[in-house]
Amino acid sequence: MISSTATKRTGRERRSAASDRPMWMGKPHPAVQALKAVVLTVACALVILPFVAVISTSLSDEETVRQAGGFVLWTSDPTFAAYQQIFSGGVVTRSVMVSTGVTLVGTLISIVTTVALAYGLARPKTLGAKPLLMTVLFTLLFAPGLIPSYLMVKELGLIDSYWALILPVAVNAFNVIVVRSFFMDIPQELIDSARIDGASEFTVLTRIVLPLSRAVIAVVALFYAVGYWNAFFNAVLYLNDNSKWPLQLVLRTFVVQGQTYQQSLDGSIPPPQAALQMAILVVSIVPILIVYPFLQKHFAKGMLTGAVKG
Incomplete structure (x- = not known):
């Protein structure tokens, strides 16, 4: 009798505990799972x-x-005739080299400037940190217009230069805020102990802050790299020389605008234009698909820690 009562009580407690759990923690119905x-x-x-x-x-x-x-x-x-044709030393091969160089150099410059700016804004005693932070937030809310941006690039002498694809977008305000929030989550005791040992700001940044911030730096680096690799509008505005076109502008020319790719291999039947266009599209996608899996594990830690706790 006691055993039966205890069993009934245990069953009621389990049902009560199940009813107290939130809806999203309950076991879904088989029809819902299907x-x-x-x-x-x-x-x-x-x-x-x-x-x-x-x-x-x-x-x-x-x-x-x-x-x-x-x-x-x-x-x-x-x-593989289409790939052999586009990689036989023509415009696509040159544009791949341009995009690769712009992506590598631009990502390196962006990471260095973003980390330096975010570290300065994250330190509580930095001179002019609040006005500079307000300036960064202002650029995040109010982007410059197309004509002022073009005139600025022209005045700096960057027209028809690869630097026109890098310098105007070298620092992203959103990425600065994310990295700053991550830096602010680092315990101040670690930095204070390093300063007691005589470490400079550069030593603190390179020996303590950066090793603890690999996740957010990897995520931000991927954001910058994808942005540089996929950008074509700045090339349309600032590059007049066709030989300096990046891959995305070549892709836009031959795929979106439908221009004919006029490069044939000697002694072979040229592949169809549709195959050439899709081959260029695959070439523009594959590098990001290769890099993304290696950085995917850092996304949750790099983005959520910097955004939620900051």
Whole structure:
């Protein structure tokens, strides 16, 4: 009798505890789980199928593209003729080198300036920290217009220069705020102990702050790198020499505007224009896809810690 009563009491307590839990902590109904699986499957298909079609089209020959109506979902006889043509020393090869150089140099400059500015704003006794912080926030809320930006770049003599793709966007106010918030979460006792040992500000930054901030720096570096790699509008504004075009501007020219790629290989049948366009598109996407998995693990820690606790 006592055992039965205890069992009933335990069952009531379990049901009471289950009813007290929030809705999102409860076990979902099997029908809800099935619906979630269907929705996720459809979402994944909508993301993966276009990418597979782009790759398949870039690996197809003229006959396959014509039979598929210009967009191949799956090719049974892949060929790399389109990639061989765009990497045979023409405009695409040159633009890849330009984009790679601009991305590497621009990301390095952006990280150095962002970290230096954020560290100065994060220190409580920095001279003029509050007015400078208000200036950074002002640029975040009110962006300069197109004409003033162009006139400034022109006055600095950066027209038709690679620096026009880097310097106007070297510092992003949002990234500065995120890095500053992360720096402010570092215990002040660590910095004070280093100063007692005679460490300078540069030593504190390089020996203490930066090793503890690898996550946020990796995330911000990825943001800057993706921005530099995908940027084309500044190239449209400031670059008059076609030989200095980055990859995204070449992609816009041959894919969006539909201009014909006029570079053929000797002794071979040129690949279809659709395959060439999709090959250029794949080349512009693959570098980011390669870099992203190595930095993905830092996203939650780098962004949430700096944004929520700051």
